[in-house]
Amino acid sequence: xxxxxxxxxxxxxxxxxxxxxxxxxxxxxxxxxxxxxxxxxxxxxxxxxxxxxxxxxxxxxxxxxxxxxxxxxxxxxxxxxxxxx
Numbered sequence: 001x002x003x004x005x006x007x008x009x010x011x012x013x014x015x016x017x018x019x020x021x022x023x024x025x026x027x028x029x030x031x032x033x034x035x036x037x038x039x040x041x042x043x044x045x046x047x048x049x050x051x052x053x054x055x056x057x058x059x060x061x062x063x064x065x066x067x068x069x070x071x072x073x074x075x076x077x078x079x080x081x082x083x084x085x
Contacts, residue, residue, distance in 0.1 A: 004069040011064045022050035022078040035065045049078025
């Protein structure tokens with residue numbers, strides 16, 4: 001069984017499911033301390049994803065945001081390629 005991976009979970013108006021972005025452990029720790037301000041102030045931020053790509057998030061359009069564990073069978077943006085076990 002693989003280790004749990006963190007994901008940034010964004011709930012946006014009009015979407016039936018949240019948007020999920022795989023992030024590194026370090027990025028998840030950084031975001032935990034900043035998400036409340038990003039959402040409260042409607043900031044736009046460029047975030048590094050777990051697969052070394054980036055995404056720009058306009059938090060002015062986000063209702064809620066939190067860090068969670070990537071669900072086992074979920075489709076998550078920024079997920080690194082799987083390694084053969």
